[in-house]
Amino acid sequence: MRVELDEPKCVASGQCVMAAPDVFDQNEDDGVAFLLTEEVAEDQLDSVREAVAICPAAAIRLLAS
Incomplete structure (x- = not known):
């Protein structure tokens, strides 16, 4: 999986x-967020899904690679 962050919306x-x-x-x-990696490992999926769900600006998307 791949994660995208729309920094201007942050x-x-x-x-996150x-x-x-x-x-x-x-x-x-x-304080604007940035990505440390775009590729999400299997063991990081749950935490990234949580980040997507709780982002108040809806600036994060999780996409299939």
């Missing part, structure tokens, strides 16, 4: 980072 809430810290991080200057 509202810097940090929910808390849900999936191996996949997301936040910019120190403005």
Whole structure:
């Protein structure tokens, strides 16, 4: 699976980072999230799905590779 993050839509809430810290991080200057990896490993799927579900800006999408 592959994850996409629409950074301009991000509202810097940090929910994705808390849900999936191996996949997301936040910019120190403005708090906007960014991807650490686009490819989601099998053991990361549940946490990335949670990040997609709880993102207040709906800025994250999980796609088939």
